[in-house]
Amino acid sequence: MLKVIERIQSALTGLVENTARRSARQFGRRSALAKMGGVMVGGAAFSALPFDRAWGATPSAGDGTYDDKSCDYWRYCALDGFLCTTSGGSKSSCPVGAEASLVSWVGTCHNPGDNRDYLISYYDCCGKTAFSGAQFCLRSEGERPAYSMGLHNDINWCMSNANKGYHCTVALVVGVAE
Amino acid sequence: MTLRTLVTGISIATLLGFTMPLVTSAEPQASYGLDDHDKVVRKMSSAKSLYMLKCSGCHRVDGKGAPTAGIPPFPGFIAPLARNPDGRVYIAHVPGIVGSRLSNEQLADVLNYVIDEWAGEDASDTPRFTVEELAELRQVPVTNIVEYRRDVVNQLIESGDPVADYPWP
DSSP, rough: HHHHHHHHHHHHHHHHHHHHHHHHHHHHHHHHHHHHHHHHHHHHHHHHSSSOOTTTOOOTSSOOOOOTTTOOOOOGOOOOEEEEEGGOOOOSOOOOOEEEEEEEEEEEEEETTTTEEEEEEEEEEEEEOOOTTOOOEEEOOOOOOTGGGOOOOOOOOOSSSSSSEEEEEEEEEEEEEO | HHHHHHHHHHHHHHHHHHHHHHHHHHOOOOOHHHHHHHHHHHHOOOOOHHHHTTHHHHHHTTOOGGOOOBOOOOOTTHHHHHHHHHHHHHHHHHHHHHHHOOOOHHHHOOOOOOHHEEEHGGGGSSOOOOOHHHHEEEEEEEEOOOHHHHHHHHHHTTTTTTOOSSSSS
């Protein structure tokens, strides 16, 4: 029985691979480049518009290095998401009714206070709808684009939980980067 | 000039417009950026810190992983895997290792930390990784990691070793 399942799986893998290769031959890179060109022109025009690219992030004029409700807070250097400090929780605990994700994103942040680098674990709080008034932050320093999956943080870490709805993100110090 | 040529021309101009300032402005940045992050990681030598940074996000601080999400636990399973020659090849090719961008020295330290921490009473019989061995293992071509794992698992089952639950058969 196991052999049969294995054979079916291997056939499926082959089928998917063949289909992908065929479509890659049919829809060449050039047509993709032409389409990307169009997107880039659109993107260029878009970024020239007076458009709030920070998605409502706190302006960096004020020094938020030690304000845990500001995106500039030193621990948030690799954070991508809503701040739990503005969603009824704290910088290290989920709001009531939300549970921490099983898996998380870990980055290093420099604390200018003592000039050391710390390991920060960003757990998502799950199982509750996001609060519309919450502060959104996107810093993700040290991450890499999606083609380098292991180093990419644009991910809903609640996917590992039974309740996959994303609420907000906390930032725990889990060690010193030494 | 066809529309397509025009679009391509504008795209190239746009690309240049975006990349040129990056190339020409060599002034030091005041903010703490990607290069600084890389420097911090490159200098890290504590196996525990490296585990925390690169592995604990998924394998978790206690090494128990999240089996339902496809991250098998270490305790009880890492020793037999690391004692099997193909298991060692597999370990050298798991996504966390391949995508970590750590040096072989750092990776060998992290893997040995995992064995030290979670091989339990089998730790003394489990060979550790040397930098040279790891460099060789990483050269072995593994095109389909899930398929490769399936073969290793079959070997472990045959030798009567425990195998962790895994959602992808």
